[in-house]
Structure formats: structure tokens, C-alpha cells
Amino acid sequence: MKLVELHSVRHCYGKLEALHDLNLSLNEGEVLGLFGHNGAGKTTTMKLILGLLRPTSGQVCVSGASPEHVGVRQQLGYLPENVSFYPQLTGLETLRYFARLKSAPSAQVEALLRQVGLTEACQRKVKTYSKGMRQRLGLAQALLGKPRLLLLDEPTVGLDPIATRELYAIIQQLREGGTAVILCSHVLAGVEAFIDRAAIMAAGRLQADGTLSELRSQVGLPSLIRVNGLLQARRWQAQLSGEGFNARLVGEDNLEVATHNGAKQQVLKILLEQGDAEDIEVRQANMEEIYSHFMTQPSAHRSAP
Numbered sequence: 180m181k182l183v184e185l186h187s188v189r190h191c192y193g194k195l196e197a198l199h200d201l202n203l204s205l206n207e208g209e210v211l212g213l214f215g216h217n218g219a220g221k222t223t224t225m226k227l228i229l230g231l232l233r234p235t236s237g238q239v240c241v242s243g244a245s246p247e248h249v250g251v252r253q254q255l256g257y258l259p260e261n262v263s264f265y266p267q268l269t270g271l272e273t274l275r276y277f278a279r280l281k282s283a284p285s286a287q288v289e290a291l292l293r294q295v296g297l298t299e300a301c302q303r304k305v306k307t308y309s310k311g312m313r314q315r316l317g318l319a320q321a322l323l324g325k326p327r328l329l330l331l332d333e334p335t336v337g338l339d340p341i342a343t344r345e346l347y348a349i350i351q352q353l354r355e356g357g358t359a360v361i362l363c364s365h366v367l368a369g370v371e372a373f374i375d376r377a378a379i380m381a382a383g384r385l386q387a388d389g390t391l392s393e394l395r396s397q398v399g400l401p402s403l404i405r406v407n408g409l410l411q412a413r414r415w416q417a418q419l420s421g422e423g424f425n426a427r428l429v430g431e432d433n434l435e436v437a438t439h440n441g442a443k444q445q446v447l448k449i450l451l452e453q454g455d456a457e458d459i460e461v462r463q464a465n466m467e468e469i470y471s472h473f474m475t476q477p478s479a480h481r482s483a484p
């Protein structure tokens with residue numbers, strides 16, 4: 180059984196149809212990246228899964244039941260986009276307060292503060308916390324009760340690169356522990372390493388859904404082979420271009436060659452044969468490129484909700 184299943188879900192806010200015929204599912208322990216432009220319907224999708232909204236039509240199931248079911252709600256953790264706390268409470272008091280609200284064992288509080296790196300700051304008032312600290316406290320709050328499914332709405336907004344990496348490391352630990360995660364984000368750089376699947380939404384519809392390798396083969400974007408420190412780069416560019424490859428000179432001694440799967444080995448063989456490259460890097464299409472591809476498809480330009 181899938182942990183989450185959305186069947187033909189429509190959701191309307193009054194006359195505005197925010198989601199049209201959405202079908203989406205999630206397995207236990209899977210991390211799904213949910214991406215899309217502003218207003219694409221990501222938060223609405225999350226709220227339906229959380230049971231905070233009801234679909235206008237269609238069905239939303241979590242663990243085979245309605246998310247409004249108390250037993251199901253207890254399996255869910257949510258970090259909203261704009262997390263806010265009582266500024267006068269300390270981190271520890273805040274988490275104890277949420278533990279009571281969620282009927283989670285108070286023994287989890289200190290362990291979670293440790294997990295998100297807030298032990299030392301836990302006696303400080305939340306109003307003195309930085310944005311990154313508040314996000315981490317929000318994550319600890321979402322993890323109370325050991326949820327089977329964690330929904331994170333823009334968890335890296337406002338985080339510096341180190342804090343972002345730390346947050347992803349926590350998601351990685353959770354995944355290893357079997358927690359499923361839906362990660363909704365506009366920050367696509369580097370996200371590939373932390374997700375199992377990506378769903379891309381535009382104007383309330385799903386444009387794409389699959390593992391990264393499935394999406395890569397759907398989009399057919401080339402891999403880039405970058406060769407650094409190549410003596411006579413210009414000569415190699417001419418040879419590769421002569422053989423029909425798209426080879427671009429970068430500076431005087433670097434080459435960038437765009438190749439599709441079948442040709443990758445052939446290009447690498449040609450480049451290795453002349454043996455004077457300092458470094459060769461092969462880079463597959465990343466999430467930003469995959470996303471841009473789907474967003475420039477005509478189907479992504481139906482009138483926005």
C-alpha cells in the first residue's frame with residue numbers, strides 16, 4: 180500500500196480552481212521533491228495531504244484512510260512556509276508546548292533539540308533566534324511524535340549554505356530511518372542528492388513525476404563533459420565538431436562537449452586518447468535544468484490558477 184495517494188484531486192477556492200485532476204503517490208520512506216512556480220498549487224497539495232483542506236472532488240488517502248482521521252494525523256509532521264512561535268518562550272518551552280498539543284512524549288523534546296543542534300540555545304527566548312535557528316526549531320516541532328510522513332514547505336528559505344546542508348543532512352537521516360518526506364522548495368540547486376523522486380507542478384497540474392533518471396531520460400537533455408587543462412584544445416574542438424559533436428571552447432585550454440547517452444563513451448575515448456587533460460568531469464542534467472525543461476513545455480502555460 181502507498182503511504183500517500185491522491186486520485187483525480189480537484190481543489191477550488193471559491194471560483195478559483197487551484198488543482199485540476201491531480202494524481203500523485205508516495206511510498207514509505209521515500210523523499211519526494213515537489214516543485215513548481217509561485218501559485219502552482221504545492222501548498223494546497225500539502226494542505227490536502229495534511230487534512231487541513233478537503234478536496235472539491237477526488238480522493239486523498241494517507242495510510243489508506245482520510246487524513247482527517249485522528250490516527251492518520253498523528254503520523255504527520257508539518258513545517259509550514261512561515262513558521263512562527265511565541266517570541267517570549269524559550270526554545271525548550273516552545274517544544275514542550277507543541278509536545279503537549281501533539282500528545283507526543285515529553286522525553287522526545289530534548290532528543291529533538293539535540294538532533295537539530297539547538298541544545299545550547301534551548302534556554303534562550305525564541306525572539307533572539309536567527310532565521311536558521313527558528314527553521315530548526317520548526318523542524319524539531321514537525322518531528323515530534325516520530326511522524327511517518329514529514330511535509331516541509333520551503334524549509335531552506337533564508338538559510339545560509341551551511342545551515343541548508345545541515346537541514347538536508349537531517350532529512351537524509353530521517354530517510355534512512357524510514358520517514359517519508361515531501362519537500363516543497365524553490366531552491367533546486369543541489370537538491371538532487373536528497374530526493375528520490377521529483378514532481379513538477381504548473382498551474383495546478385502535474386507536469387512531471389518520476390525518479391531523476393526517469394525524468395532525465397524523458398527530457399533527453401545532454402550530459403556535459405568538461406575537460407580542463409587540455410593542450411591544443413582548439414584542435415580537439417575542431418576534431419570533435421568535425422565528428423558532429425557540440426564542443427565549445429571555454430578559455431584557451433578547456434572544452435565542454437554536450438553528449439547524449441550513446442555518444443558519451445565515444446567522446447570520452449577520443450578525449451582520453453590524446454592524454455593531456457588535467458581533469459575530466461561528466462555532469463548529467465541537474466534538477467534546475469530538468470525543471471526549466473518542463474516549465475518551458477506548452478502544457479505548462481495553461482492559464483495560471
Ligand SMILES: Nc1ncnc2c1ncn2[C@@H]1O[C@H](COP(=O)(O)OP(=O)(O)OP(=O)(O)O)[C@@H](O)[C@H]1O
Nearest residue numbers: 192195197215216217218219220221222223224484
Ligand atoms: N486561501 C486561499 N484562498 C483563495 N485562493 C488561494 C488560497 N490559497 C491559495 N490560493 C490560490 O491557489 C493557487 C495555488 O496556491 P498555492 O499556495 O497552493 O501555490 P504554491 O505552489 O504553494 O505557491 P508558492 O510557491 O507561491 O507558495 C494560487 O493561485 C493561490 O493564489
